[in-house]
Amino acid sequence: MRRSFALATLVLALASPALSQTLRWASQGDAQTMDPHSQNESLTNQMNGQVYETLINRGKTLELVPVLATEWKQVAPTRWRVKLRPNVRFHDGSPFTAADVIFSVQRARAGTSDIGVYAAALGTPRQVDPLTLEFDLPQVNPVFEQHLTTLPIMSRAWAEKHKATEPVDFKGKSEGYASLNANGTGPFMLVSRQPDVKTVYKRNPAWWGKFEGNLQQVVYTPIASDATRTAALISGEIDFVLDPVPQDVPRLRNTPGVKVIDGPENRILFIGMDQSRDQLLYGSVKGKNPFKDVRVRRALYQAIDIEAIKTRLMRGQSLPTGGITPSPLGAYNDPAIEKRLPHDLAAARQLMADAGYADGFEVTLDCPNNRYINDEELCQTLAAMWARLKVKVRVNAMPRSLYFPKLQKLDTSMYLLGWGGSITDAETTLTPILRSRGEGGTGSWNFGGVKDARLDELAAASSREADPKKREQLVRDALRHHNEQVLHLPLHRQVIPWASRANVSVVHRADNWLEWSWITVDAKGAK
CATH class of the missing domain: 3.90.76.10 (Dipeptide-binding Protein; Domain 1)
Structure with missing residues (x-):
């Protein structure tokens, strides 16, 4: 379950001088570490990126x-x-x-x-x-x-x-000096770090660059409870929320003193499956692995009612896709690569029967509960849809601080993952996500252990091809092959609303990156 905060506790955690040039902001989770090379996770990178x-x-x-x-x-x-x-x-x-x-x-x-x-x-x-x-x-x-x-x-x-x-x-689970301390060249300096409580920064007066905003101090407080985050913004206890939940967005749009800043994010959410082990770690089938059968993977895909997820769960704040890259640009805007398999429950049941799983099976789906928009709810919704195939899915939801280390140990049979950032080229999906695990970090985020010789061949060739036209063909072929083999189950790209007090001016970037040196807090509008 998500941890909830009493408002009284929240006020204490946020306690800081009520300066017009202080930004007090929050999201549902915390940075993993202050070590900039240790964890490649969006919020962690974003906070460390103000220092390093x-x-x-x-x-x-x-x-x-x-x-x-x-x-x-x-x-x-x-x-x-x-x-x-x-x-x-x-x-x-x-x-x-x-x-x-x-x-x-x-x-x-x-x-x-x-x-x-x-x-x-x-x-x-x-x-x-x-x-x-x-x-x-x-x-x-x-x-x-x-x-x-x-x-x-x-x-x-x-x-x-x-x-x-x-x-x-x-x-x-190691700790070191760089876990809690930092020394970069960036516009902000780390003042104090209390994991899962509060992290404080101050402006670097000796920064080589030019500040466009007026911030002198930044206070970040993770607030796990959606309701508490929203209440803290409305009351003025915090100035900015990175991840308001979709169901609260209409209310926030109509709240005096609050504004919503919308924008699509370069991030694809998908389901990964263990396709390497001969028997799943967390499954009921003995002696074989159902995820090795493309018919099972295709059946699970076609049992997903992605439009219902978009309208009912995401409240329209998602862009369903059959692609696997964070942005359509990664697939050169190819509509065939972006096209989803149709939602067809009858076809899905037939595929399960053909694969020998007409009576389904049991499996555990690992899921974060404080990383993506409605992440735990999304996993629960998928579990309900797959139950129609008699696939009994146990959703194992946990905070990101436990979730990512679990996946990095390959201790999973099925998982929800989001992948994205500022790079729209397919290379940063093909090499860490889709290729087989190997040296130099190749396949380092391929937590399902997918091994496909043809995909590896095409992806590796695209990584070293200098001719743009030849490389485009290699990338397209690699992505088409991935989709034909249903090596992952694509879901949607997130549409990210940010919410702030009316006196806060921010720049919404498509990689969901909040750049502090661009932020202005207007004293006239401060509460």
């Missing part, structure tokens, strides 16, 4: 913009030269140099890193001078620039001083 910067980042419309790198150029098919921004300092006052980039690439490749697949794609960096690097790649990387946006830069000296030279092993 990347070489290249995203602008308001997701365009590439220079950050710690000022110039980058491909000087050979497998070599890139990057010029670094001068006169940048970490929060502890130490200078930023090429040595910190090299260290960060190496650190992000460690076995405990959750972004190893992206670090590996950058090849081997070497210093030309203190502010110039060259990256030598093992093969052509057609999305090298986009991979540069995924690597937070840490101070080598700070990490060595605090014995934090490797990422915290989050799935192993």
Whole structure:
């Protein structure tokens, strides 16, 4: 069950100076860790991304913009030269140099890193001078620039001083100095961290960049209860909610002093299934694995009434799709790849009978209860739909802090996952999600252990193809093959409403990223 907060407790947790330049905000869960390489999870990345910067980042419309790198150029098919921004300092006052980039690439490749697949794609960096690097790649990387946006830069000296030279092993429940402390070059500095209670930041007065907003302090408080989050916003106890639940959005639109900011998110939600084990860890069938049979996977897909989910559960705040990429752009807007299999319960029952499961089976569906919009409710709805196939699904819902380590240990038979972010290219879906698990982080988020030789061949080829037209064909073929084999069950892309007090101005980005340096809190409208 979701943890609920009494309003009195909430007020204490949010206690901070009522400054017009303080943003008090909330969502249903908390960041996993302050270590920027340990967990590749959206809220974690978003909070750490205010402290730790990347070489290249995203602008308001997701365009590439220079950050710690000022110039980058491909000087050979497998070599890139990057010029670094001068006169940048970490929060502890130490200078930023090429040595910190090299260290960060190496650190992000460690076995405990959750972004190893992206670090590996950058090849081997070497210093030309203190502010110039060259990256030598093992093969052509057609999305090298986009991979540069995924690597937070840490101070080598700070990490060595605090014995934090490797990422915290989050799935192993380890703790380290970087779990609760941070030292980046970004616009905000970490002041205090109380996991699952409150995290406080202050403006970095020595930031090299230019603030568009006026924030001096940011206070984040996770509030698990949907009702309590909404009540706190309406009462003015908090200024912004990242994830108002769909059923509360109409009420918030009509609440004086509150506004709703809408926008689609580059994120696909889908169901993954264990297709590697000969017998499911959490299933009733003995001696075989029903998810290895494409007829079973197709039956489960066709038993999903996605329009009912959209209208009744999501209140219209979802975009159903048959695609598996976070954005249709990843499939080159190909309508055939985006097309869903039809909802057809009779066909689904026939497929189950043909596969030898006319009487169904039992299985456990692992699900977060504080990560995606209506995530636990979505799993419960799917379980009810699959019950019509006599498939008895036990929904095992849990907080994200328990959910992701469980999946990373491959301790699952069936799971709900969302995947997305600022990169719309299919590469960041094909390599970590769809390809077989392998070295360098390949398949690191393939928690169902899917192994498909043809998909692997096409996806790997697309990762190194320099010719755009040839690469497009490879990507299309890989995605079509994935869909034909029903290797995952696609659901929908989220439409993300944000909600804030009327005096708060934010920029809604399609990757659901709240950039604090762009936020203004108007004192005239403050309660």
